[in-house]
Amino acid sequence: MNQGASGIELGTSLGYLMKEVASALRAAMEAVLRPLGMSVTHYSCLELLAQRPGLSNSELARGTFVTRQAMNVLLQALEADGLVTRSAQPASGRALPTQLTAAGRAQLATASAAVKGVEDRMKSHLSPKDQDALRAMLSTCAASLRA
Amino acid sequence: MNQGASGIELGTSLGYLMKEVASALRAAMEAVLRPLGMSVTHYSCLELLAQRPGLSNSELARGTFVTRQAMNVLLQALEADGLVTRSAQPASGRALPTQLTAAGRAQLATASAAVKGVEDRMKSHLSPKDQDALRAMLSTCAASLRA
DNA sequence: TCCAGTATGTCAGAATATTGACATGAATCA
DNA sequence: TGATTCATGTCAATATTCTGACATACTGGA
Numbered sequence: 290m291n292q293g294a295s296g297i298e299l300g301t302s303l304g305y306l307m308k309e310v311a312s313a314l315r316a317a318m319e320a321v322l323r324p325l326g327m328s329v330t331h332y333s334c335l336e337l338l339a340q341r342p343g344l345s346n347s348e349l350a351r352g353t354f355v356t357r358q359a360m361n362v363l364l365q366a367l368e369a370d371g372l373v374t375r376s377a378q379p380a381s382g383r384a385l386p387t388q389l390t391a392a393g394r395a396q397l398a399t400a401s402a403a404v405k406g407v408e409d410r411m412k413s414h415l416s417p418k419d420q421d422a423l424r425a426m427l428s429t430c431a432a433s434l435r436a
Numbered sequence: 437m438n439q440g441a442s443g444i445e446l447g448t449s450l451g452y453l454m455k456e457v458a459s460a461l462r463a464a465m466e467a468v469l470r471p472l473g474m475s476v477t478h479y480s481c482l483e484l485l486a487q488r489p490g491l492s493n494s495e496l497a498r499g500t501f502v503t504r505q506a507m508n509v510l511l512q513a514l515e516a517d518g519l520v521t522r523s524a525q526p527a528s529g530r531a532l533p534t535q536l537t538a539a540g541r542a543q544l545a546t547a548s549a550a551v552k553g554v555e556d557r558m559k560s561h562l563s564p565k566d567q568d569a570l571r572a573m574l575s576t577c578a579a580s581l582r583a
Numbered sequence: 584t585c586c587a588g589t590a591t592g593t594c595a596g597a598a599t600a601t602t603g604a605c606a607t608g609a610a611t612c613a
Numbered sequence: 614t615g616a617t618t619c620a621t622g623t624c625a626a627t628a629t630t631c632t633g634a635c636a637t638a639c640t641g642g643a
Contacts, residue, residue: 297552299487299499303567304461304555306574311458312501313581314451328599340446347621354459359600361623382608383621405444408451411577420450423573426566427453430558434460477629494591506630508593529638530591 303430314411321403327396330355332404334363335397338373338389345384372396450577461558468550474543477502479551481510482544485520485536492531519543 299305318329333353338344344352350360364387367373372393375385389397412420446452465476480500485491491499497507511534514520519540523533536544559567 297483297548297555299484301571302555303559303571303574304465304551306571306578307454307458307461308501310574310578310581311454313578314454317581318451330599336444337446345621346623354455355599356601357621358602358623362599379608379621382610383606384608385622401444404451407581408444408449410583411581412450413580414576415573419573422569424448424450424453426562426570427450427457429561431453431457431460433560434457434464434554434558436557475629492591493593502629503631504591505593505632509629526591526638531638532592 307430310411314407317407317410318404321407322400325396325400325403327400330359330363331367332397332400334360334367335372335389335393336401336404338387339394339397339401342388343386345386347384349387367393454577457558461554464554464557465551468554469547472543472547472550474547477506477510478514479544479547481507481514482519482536482540483548483551485534486541486544486548489535490533492533494531496534514540 297304315329318332322329322332330353334349337349337352341348341352346360346364347357349364350357353360364373364375368375370392371390373387373389375387377385379385412423415423444451462476465479469476469479477500481496484496484499488495488499493507493511494504496511497504500507511520511522515522517539518537521535521537526532562570
């Protein structure tokens with residue numbers, strides 16, 4: 290009697306569960322990254338850049354799920370700290386390719402190991418088959434939401 | 437060769453996928469709630485309050501995954517708009533029970549239907565059995581992260 | 584009883600992200 | 614060619630959330 294016929298049952302809502310896991314994951318990541326002096330977005334940017342060197346500001350923003358304005362502020366800080374470098378001249382259009390420096394790679398190495406520990410803990414009670422199934426369903430959900 | 441042995445493979449990382457779905461879900465919710473003049477947290481608070489009347493500020497904060505300070509700011513706005521009422525006297529301790537007003541319930545009804553549409557779209561390509569499996573695995577992940 | 588530990592509400596300041604806006608460069612098309 | 618549309622980088626203002634801090638209220642044990 291607590292919710293109407295068209296309401297959402299929080300206890301069984303996939304959306305609520307998704308938010309719960311995402312929130313717990315973010316909190317766990319913050320807990321291990323804070324001692325390293327990094328935020329989640331900070332780490333995400335470096336990780337993305339390590340796997341896809343040369344990404345532009347806008348591409349990094351999309352890959353880390355923030356606006357390009359927010360990523361721009363972050364990139365300026367990362368560049369000032371000597372963790373990344375941005376080309377002075379655009380290779381094409383206005384996009385400025387970004388690369389990790391040696392210092393950036395070094396900082397990332399520590400953070401990446403810590404974050405991997407968190408992710409391992411998250412899936413510690415899932416069998417490899419379960420993990421594959423979860424991956425597939427999450428991809429399906431993401432695709433459905435984009436449509 | 438893009439990442440070290442202990443690195444995270446973004447393309448297959450459950451954590452990254454989770455963030456992707458949560459981000460897409462939040463964006464979709466914002467898209468339908470904005471025309472109604474509500475934010476996601478605003479909606480979440482009303483929904484939680486409808487299903488569990490009398491929750492305190494701190495309990496609402498935990499249920500919507502924000503700090504109690506942020507929820508406090510939101511509750512003051514909701515109260516000023518006549519959507520909720522807070523007891524003047526704590527029933528026990530310092531916790532002040534909160535209730536939805538008729539106006540709050542009315543606003544929630546519209547929003548809840550819109551959000552249900554988003555959630556339905558998200559799971560539109562999952563069978564009922566898949567949905568149960570996804571729920572179970574997400575619960576497992578949340579429990580593992582809390583531990 | 585007293586005290587340490589925990590939970591809550593709330594204020595203030597700082598950090599972070601978002602929306603809005605504008606100029607620039609490329610691509611598409613009539 | 615010229616015009617339109619789209620993507621990008623960036624600045625400014627706003628909004629939202631968080632961290633830090635403090636007082637208050639309950640709880641459990643010495």
